[in-house]
Amino acid sequence: DTAVSQTPKYLVTQMGNDKSIKCEQNLGHDTMYWYKQDSKKFLKIMFSYNNKELIINETVPNRFSPKSPDKAHLNLHINSLELGDSAVYFCASSQARGLLRGYTFGSGTRLTVV
């Protein structure tokens, strides 16, 4: 049973395209996150949803739009992809703001924009 699953695992696409990455968690957590890991391995939070409500929206281009249809899903849609969007995107989830067990991360989606 995969706790936090992301699809696709790899995504190669051309500049200017629109793409989506999906994330689902079966842990019953109430909060989900998107993190971006750049080529230097630096991890930066992008968005967070708690019970389908957006609670963290860091300085991210508005080409990036998260959507949470329910507590178990948080998808990331990216419009007009640029070369600089190439990175690994990690979805994560937590319960009670991560106070008890920390965060559980998905296996990542490696996005390559060519």
Next chain:
Amino acid sequence: AQSVSQHNHHVILSEAASLELGCNYSYGGTVNLFWYVQYPGQHLQLLLKYFSGDPLVKGIKGFEAEFIKSKFSFNLRKPSVQWSDTAEYFCAVKNDYKLSFGAGTTVTVRA
């Protein structure tokens, strides 16, 4: 704004050597502290965490970390590393909903 600093960018050591990775944070309020490990090509896994109580925290795979409030530090240690400890290590600090990561330390263990 809070920040997390990891002092070592890349650490190279031999098997059985001791490891200590430094982490400092710059937030004065109540924080929760974490160390995550990312093995090559894999996702982040929780090594250990500190919320309250005993400042010496023991985690998985023989790792431990010590929270020193006066120094705003949460250093990670392992007395004897193995080749399989080769990975990227991330310190993270959480307040409210936000988990902020340090830049990471690459640890390479030579057999």
